[in-house]
Amino acid sequence: MAAGQRLPSKRALAAQLSISTITVEAAYGQLADEGYIQPRPRSGYFVSPIAAPLAPAPARPEPKAPATPVTPAWFADFADSAAATEDFPFSVWAKIYRETLASRAEALLTRAPAAGVEPLRQAIADHLWSFRGLAVSPGQIVIGPGAEYLYSLLVRLFGTANLFGLEDPGYDKIGKVYAACGAKCAFLPLDEDGVRPDAIRCQQASIVHISPSHHFPTGIIMPIRRRYELLAWADEAPGRYLIEDDYDSEFRLTGRPIPTLFGIDTAGRVIYLNTFSRSLAATVRLSYMVLPPALLRDFRARLGFFSSAVSNFEQYPLAEFIRQGHFEKHINRMRTKYRKRRSQLLAAIRQSPLGKKAQVIEAGSGLHFLLRFDTDQSDDDLTARFQRQGLNLAPLARYYQSPPPASAAHTFLINYAAVKSEIIEEAVRRMAACLEI
Amino acid sequence: MAAGQRLPSKRALAAQLSISTITVEAAYGQLADEGYIQPRPRSGYFVSPIAAPLAPAPARPEPKAPATPVTPAWFADFADSAAATEDFPFSVWAKIYRETLASRAEALLTRAPAAGVEPLRQAIADHLWSFRGLAVSPGQIVIGPGAEYLYSLLVRLFGTANLFGLEDPGYDKIGKVYAACGAKCAFLPLDEDGVRPDAIRCQQASIVHISPSHHFPTGIIMPIRRRYELLAWADEAPGRYLIEDDYDSEFRLTGRPIPTLFGIDTAGRVIYLNTFSRSLAATVRLSYMVLPPALLRDFRARLGFFSSAVSNFEQYPLAEFIRQGHFEKHINRMRTKYRKRRSQLLAAIRQSPLGKKAQVIEAGSGLHFLLRFDTDQSDDDLTARFQRQGLNLAPLARYYQSPPPASAAHTFLINYAAVKSEIIEEAVRRMAACLEI
Numbered sequence: 006m007a008a009g010q011r012l013p014s015k016r017a018l019a020a021q022l023s024i025s026t027i028t029v030e031a032a033y034g035q036l037a038d039e040g041y042i043q044p045r046p047r048s049g050y051f052v053s054p055i056a057a058p059l060a061p062a063p064a065r066p067e068p069k070a071p072a073t074p075v076t077p078a079w080f081a082d083f084a085d086s087a088a089a090t091e092d093f094p095f096s097v098w099a100k101i102y103r104e105t106l107a108s109r110a111e112a113l114l115t116r117a118p119a120a121g122v123e124p125l126r127q128a129i130a131d132h133l134w135s136f137r138g139l140a141v142s143p144g145q146i147v148i149g150p151g152a153e154y155l156y157s158l159l160v161r162l163f164g165t166a167n168l169f170g171l172e173d174p175g176y177d178k179i180g181k182v183y184a185a186c187g188a189k190c191a192f193l194p195l196d197e198d199g200v201r202p203d204a205i206r207c208q209q210a211s212i213v214h215i216s217p218s219h220h221f222p223t224g225i226i227m228p229i230r231r232r233y234e235l236l237a238w239a240d241e242a243p244g245r246y247l248i249e250d251d252y253d254s255e256f257r258l259t260g261r262p263i264p265t266l267f268g269i270d271t272a273g274r275v276i277y278l279n280t281f282s283r284s285l286a287a288t289v290r291l292s293y294m295v296l297p298p299a300l301l302r303d304f305r306a307r308l309g310f311f312s313s314a315v316s317n318f319e320q321y322p323l324a325e326f327i328r329q330g331h332f333e334k335h336i337n338r339m340r341t342k343y344r345k346r347r348s349q350l351l352a353a354i355r356q357s358p359l360g361k362k363a364q365v366i367e368a369g370s371g372l373h374f375l376l377r378f379d380t381d382q383s384d385d386d387l388t389a390r391f392q393r394q395g396l397n398l399a400p401l402a403r404y405y406q407s408p409p410p411a412s413a414a415h416t417f418l419i420n421y422a423a424v425k426s427e428i429i430e431e432a433v434r435r436m437a438a439c440l441e442i
Numbered sequence: 443m444a445a446g447q448r449l450p451s452k453r454a455l456a457a458q459l460s461i462s463t464i465t466v467e468a469a470y471g472q473l474a475d476e477g478y479i480q481p482r483p484r485s486g487y488f489v490s491p492i493a494a495p496l497a498p499a500p501a502r503p504e505p506k507a508p509a510t511p512v513t514p515a516w517f518a519d520f521a522d523s524a525a526a527t528e529d530f531p532f533s534v535w536a537k538i539y540r541e542t543l544a545s546r547a548e549a550l551l552t553r554a555p556a557a558g559v560e561p562l563r564q565a566i567a568d569h570l571w572s573f574r575g576l577a578v579s580p581g582q583i584v585i586g587p588g589a590e591y592l593y594s595l596l597v598r599l600f601g602t603a604n605l606f607g608l609e610d611p612g613y614d615k616i617g618k619v620y621a622a623c624g625a626k627c628a629f630l631p632l633d634e635d636g637v638r639p640d641a642i643r644c645q646q647a648s649i650v651h652i653s654p655s656h657h658f659p660t661g662i663i664m665p666i667r668r669r670y671e672l673l674a675w676a677d678e679a680p681g682r683y684l685i686e687d688d689y690d691s692e693f694r695l696t697g698r699p700i701p702t703l704f705g706i707d708t709a710g711r712v713i714y715l716n717t718f719s720r721s722l723a724a725t726v727r728l729s730y731m732v733l734p735p736a737l738l739r740d741f742r743a744r745l746g747f748f749s750s751a752v753s754n755f756e757q758y759p760l761a762e763f764i765r766q767g768h769f770e771k772h773i774n775r776m777r778t779k780y781r782k783r784r785s786q787l788l789a790a791i792r793q794s795p796l797g798k799k800a801q802v803i804e805a806g807s808g809l810h811f812l813l814r815f816d817t818d819q820s821d822d823d824l825t826a827r828f829q830r831q832g833l834n835l836a837p838l839a840r841y842y843q844s845p846p847p848a849s850a851a852h853t854f855l856i857n858y859a860a861v862k863s864e865i866i867e868e869a870v871r872r873m874a875a876c877l878e879i
Contacts, residue, residue: 035697040635040665055667056674065577090551099543106536114527114723140502150587150727150751157594161622181747185598187624198477228477230492237493260472286551288754290587310618314587317725319753 008054012042080395081432086221086373087287087423089346092339097331102322109321117313117320120304121148121293125324129293132327137254139268139277141295147304150290150314152252152280153182159248159276159294160186162304163212167244170210172200174404174413176221179214179250192406195220199227202238213239214248218263219371221252222404222418232266239274246300251279253371255336256422258344273297281323284336291315291323343372343422346429350421353433362440372422375401378415380440387415387439394435445491449479517832518869523658523810524724524860526783529776534768539759546758554750554757557741558585558730562761566730569764574691576705576714578732584741587727587751589689589717590619596685596713596731597623599741600649604681607647609637611841611850613658616651616687629843632657636664639675650676651685655700656808658689659841659855669703676711683737688716690808692773693859695781710734718760721773728752728760780809780859783866787858790870799877809859812838815852817877824852827876833869 006012015033019026033050036042042050106113112122120126126143133139149155156179160169165187171180173192180190191208193200200215213235217227239245249266257263267277280292296304313320326332354360354376367374380387384400391398401416402409424432443449452470456463470487473479479487542550549559557563563580570576586592593616597606602624608617610629617627628645630637637652650672654664664672676682686703694700704714717729733741750757763769791797791813804811817824821837828835838853839846861869 031697038663038697039700040663040667040669053665053667056670065571087553090548093547093551095543095547099540102539102543103536106532106539110530110532111527114530114725116524116724134502150753151749153749154591154751161624165624178747185745185748187598187602226475226477228490230477230490232477233493260468260475263476282749287553287749288551290749290751290753308622310615311622312588312590312719312724312727314591314727314751316587316727316753316756319756 006052008052010052011048012050012052014049079397080435081424081428082397083417083419083421083424083432084397084399085423086420088283088285088372089339089342089422089425090286091425092335092342093286094331094335098322098326101325101329101331105322105325113317113321115317117315117317119309119311119313120144120146121313121315122317122320122324124328125320126293128324128327132332133277133295136333137251137262137265137268139265139295141277145295145298145301146293147296148291148293148313148315148320150292151282152250152278152292153178154290154314155278155292155294156182157186158304158308159212160188161308162300163188163246165189167212168208168210170200170205170208170213172215172220173406174222174401174409175406176216177404180406183214194407195223195225197225198231199225200231200235202231202234205235205238211242211244212246212248214250215266216250216252217266218251218254219257221371222373222375222401224367224371224374226263227266232269236266236270236272236274239270240272246274246276248276248278251277253283254279255284256340256343256372258340258347258371267295270297273299276300284332284339289319289323291319346421346424346426349426350419350424350429350433353430357433358437359433359440362437366416373418373420375416376419378417378440380415382415382440384414384417387417390439391436394439396432396435396439398436443489445489447489448485449487449489451486516834517872518861518865519834520854520856520858520861520869521834521836522860523857525720525722525809526776526779526859526862527723528862529772529779530723531768531772535759535763538762538766538768542759542762550754550758552754554752554754556746556748556750557581557583558750558752559754559757559761561765562757563730565761565764569769570714570732573770574688574699574702574705576702576732578714582732582735582738583730584733585728585730585750585752585757587729588719589687589715589729590615591727591751592715592729592731593619594623595741595745596649597625598745599737600625600683602626604649605645605647607637607642607645607650608843609652609657610843611659611838611846612843613653614841617843620651631844632660632662634662635668636662637668637672639668639671642672642675648679648681649683649685651687652703653687653689654703655688655691656694658808659810659812659838661804661808661811663700664703669706673703673707673709673711676707677709683711683713685713685715688714690720691716692721693777693780693809695777695784695808704732707734710736713737721769721776726756726760728756783858783861783863786863787856787861787866787870790867794870795874796870796877799874803853810855810857812853813856815854815877817852819852819877821851821854824854824876828873831872831876833872833876835873 015026015029019029037044040053043053044050125148126146129146130141130143133141169183169188169190170193171190173194183190191210193204199220205213235247239247251265254262267275277295281289362379364377365374366377384402388400398417401413401418452463452466456466474481477490480490481487562585563583566583567578567580570578606620606625606627607630608627610631620627628647630641636657642650672684676684688702691699704712714732718726799816801814802811803814821839825837835854838850838855
């Protein structure tokens, strides 16, 4: 029908098609709601003018192969920083989830504040007190679906006029996330104690992101002197902050946990950040940060209108999981497991031909160390050789933004948390074979 | 001890304190790891120089009252756009969750791509085909924890050089989220068909965020002619996109669902966005968007490194919930419920003194309508009066960024989804009392 044309009356069309007038009425009503026809008082319905041709009805596309690129399955993936997955506490988790659904229906359906639900923040505050000696109030804690989300909140909080200083070398994803969120980043060179205060000053960064308990990938533990130097830098001018990424502090396998920078900060210049994605499973998206009071006011005033990005259906069960002591038990069990795995791997290296041709570089913290090979092969050649043997190893040089120093050559990162015990000996044998020893 | 001072030998200290040498060794090792002391080969341990005074051990703060501001409990909250909570399908959800934990342990612990897990994207694609007639491939779907998160992804995708055009009046949170993410926003005036293409051109917006199926708060359904005008605008120059926020299309209560803009877009200029936070519960943080192919390539290249921000422990159960037909059943049940609630509310208004002193403005879509009162009271006075009666009502004028037109006065938004049936008559009675009728 052409624009402006009058439609048959409802009664006429109903008679013509032998259907009820109510059906025609519903159809005309729907066409009018969508704007195809217009009613005019006392004269009926008229076709609306529409500028464009009507699109043909879409055909359902053929089901295609999954469009997501498939990642290769490695025999052993030492480049993946995931946690071990075989010990996820499924039965306890299922039990707590069921109980939460049964007993907390109303809370589950009540909107959470931007920073997360109170019981989870309380459970985390209690955990930080007993495990990290940190005295924080639940109100200072902000929960988010993964550390990346919290980084993006920090960019929103500080704004993109600030220069974010990042460790170089470092975990490349941190810089990518900050940059994707619009932040300007400066890469700060390290010495053997971690980030250098003179480099921060020279580059004029105002927000500095560090992992003082266990630097990734070098494993450096920042000594107490350097920590005080950084705190002094932060306290020199307003608007300077340190983000302490405490990502695997639960897994120091020798000695006691390294105390936090947050704990010795008396000026409110440190944001503490940690994640359950590392300690429970990478697929549980739950991280948190602790804001100093001044930032907390800012967060509430400027970002408090956001919805919490973590479902209540995850927050309440996790709160119970921690409160009932299961998180601590899980961490302890995993620490024992990782300690065994690390010893097994170190022994396998020592006992293989690698023992004389590779040097382990570590400080006993966290779930990775470095392995420096005595070889003439380039890092690229060696990486390719490893890959042909089903081994995924990332060279240390890859984690530098600036040109890597000569000392970084022949050095590879060994993430062992997700490498199963039963393949360790074979993985080390293949590694040695790649070095032709 | 002073900087540079030598510590007693391990053996001497062990003897002096009558403890084992191993204990002293562990303590010295920890102090060295943290940087308090330094070993020198063949001469023992020496105190490191530290610039700052050591901080005193923190005292655990007294437990405080919850720091989160408490929201007042209303007798009836018509300003809250939350869904009804009394019908959340707890028992089905619990059953599916338990089954997923029991049968999909490996998938649950395998990292999800940035856009979400395949089975959920497949389930959503199937749902969009059968419910919305949209032929999309699962690979086009991006899952995120809430619409706000997806808005922030879109800002990252388009960059902050683009001007985002938003409906005025509109849902105020959308603009706040875009602005918090660093996007520049322009507010676009509406006419009775929705956003005006000449306003988009005049303000030079390049990304326009609209809800054509059911505009918030006016309830406008964008007619087909205006849709083609907007598509023509988008197709005129590269880099122009329309974001179709289809937030409550499941709940058109009269007639059939309004077809989407996405479905008639042949040029790949529309991003379709919808959320389960609205159809299941506000506390389930799960939304999705469908990207046209060109943007999909961009998303994968520039944002594909992000981790999915939704836990697998939510994604897999929801995929099953949809696949087994429970989502459709839930939607149908809720639609019936909302239809009853709406009729009850409209009848209560009609039968009360308001029947003659208030006009209902709506187009039969979604879970809110407007109520215009025949009154001399100002919106502020009336809002305050309502509040004293335990009624939370937001005036339409509040949703304008520009000065609201005179026609917006005395008009209030009625979100009825979360207002329980048993209080509707009393709420209407109190409303009428506030109007002194």
